Amino acid sequence: MTTLTREFTKGLWDEIPIFRIVLGLCPTLAVTTSLENGLGMGLAATFVLVCSNGLVSALRKLIPADVRVACYIVIIATFVVCVEMIMKAYFFTLSESLGIFIPLIVVNCIILGRAEAFAKKNGVLASLADGLGMGLGFTLALCVLGSIRELLGAGTLGLFFGERVFLAEPFAFLQQAPGAFVTLGLLLGLMNVVGKK
Amino acid sequence: MESYFALIIGAIFINNILLAKFLGNCPFLGVSKKMDTAIGMSAAVVFVLTLAGAITWIVDNYILQPLGIGYIQTLAFILVIATLVQFVELFLRKSIPTLYKSLGIFLPLITTNCAVLGVAILNIQQGFGLLESVVFSAASASGFGLALVLFAGIRERYEISRIPKALQGTGIGLVTAGYLALSFFAFKGMI
Numbered sequence: 001m002t003t004l005t006r007e008f009t010k011g012l013w014d015e016i017p018i019f020r021i022v023l024g025l026c027p028t029l030a031v032t033t034s035l036e037n038g039l040g041m042g043l044a045a046t047f048v049l050v051c052s053n054g055l056v057s058a059l060r061k062l063i064p065a066d067v068r069v070a071c072y073i074v075i076i077a078t079f080v081v082c083v084e085m086i087m088k089a090y091f092f093t094l095s096e097s098l099g100i101f102i103p104l105i106v107v108n109c110i111i112l113g114r115a116e117a118f119a120k121k122n123g124v125l126a127s128l129a130d131g132l133g134m135g136l137g138f139t140l141a142l143c144v145l146g147s148i149r150e151l152l153g154a155g156t157l158g159l160f161f162g163e164r165v166f167l168a169e170p171f172a173f174l175q176q177a178p179g180a181f182v183t184l185g186l187l188l189g190l191m192n193v194v195g196k197k
Numbered sequence: 198m199e200s201y202f203a204l205i206i207g208a209i210f211i212n213n214i215l216l217a218k219f220l221g222n223c224p225f226l227g228v229s230k231k232m233d234t235a236i237g238m239s240a241a242v243v244f245v246l247t248l249a250g251a252i253t254w255i256v257d258n259y260i261l262q263p264l265g266i267g268y269i270q271t272l273a274f275i276l277v278i279a280t281l282v283q284f285v286e287l288f289l290r291k292s293i294p295t296l297y298k299s300l301g302i303f304l305p306l307i308t309t310n311c312a313v314l315g316v317a318i319l320n321i322q323q324g325f326g327l328l329e330s331v332v333f334s335a336a337s338a339s340g341f342g343l344a345l346v347l348f349a350g351i352r353e354r355y356e357i358s359r360i361p362k363a364l365q366g367t368g369i370g371l372v373t374a375g376y377l378a379l380s381f382f383a384f385k386g387m388i
Contacts, residue, residue, distance in 0.1 A: 022367050023223065026311050030219035070279055073308075077272040085268065100318050103271040107311040109223055177217050178378040185364070185371030192363040 011133030038146025042139025250334025
């Protein structure tokens, strides 16, 4: 049991995606203009990651090593298509604002990376725990980035408050593309200072 | 003719695929430490993206749409791209070994470059025809190459600069990319 907890929690801090493992940058930078978008993207990716990790691990003895990457991509793409349909049916506005970044979950390196680095050599339960931990870690990172950019860039926090909560003049640079790069770069620097082992 | 010109300028400078649309950022940060690798990667992306743009358009319009299975677009496109990359790799190894040598290691990486899948999907979403798709793909890929080579040029200078310890590596890379993106903002309003 302790190993399962360990597989789960490592994704939340020790090996948190984006900050510790710099992978999956495109959705991170593109959709984090608000907390809500970041949360939606994170949860969609978590769903795909948990399912694909579980299935890859369950099939790990059947998948031939030579074509494994192609097999992983097919598995991942299948779940992404499911997510696309679910989002269109139940969260239409969110799926509109995430746009092409939902189909692009297929090429999110974190998901393929976990299949290759973890799920192909570990049991189903451990892989599910690993996927859930990594997915939630990714969600957490997106939420942090989304909150900062929304709060300082637009002055709002749409998920919790209807109106403007940040009373000074918002810093619109953070809402734009360059602001995304700079915010993430500075956050990485901050993580290096805080989390040095 | 004019609309093609606008399409090309727009895709390279205004809506630069890396700096404004955030597609293909992993190789952007991964291979930009040296100028040689940046040029190799750019060439490989231009080559594959243009081909992929044309082929995915044909697959979508002549296979997926007539059969009414547009919802598996993502799955179909990623398979087409993965196969295409494998095929290009084989073809180059057999027929143009010198080009294969210089692009070699970058080719497999392109399968998971979200710029390729992203542009393929954008072509369909924006309702482009075949020629427009090819032009848009090639222009987007050139924009990718331009940004990557510029960025590599800046990053090479870091070897002789003093950078705060916490920001070394990816941190300073991202901040630089931010300011590079800011300079591309100057092109806004051109069209």
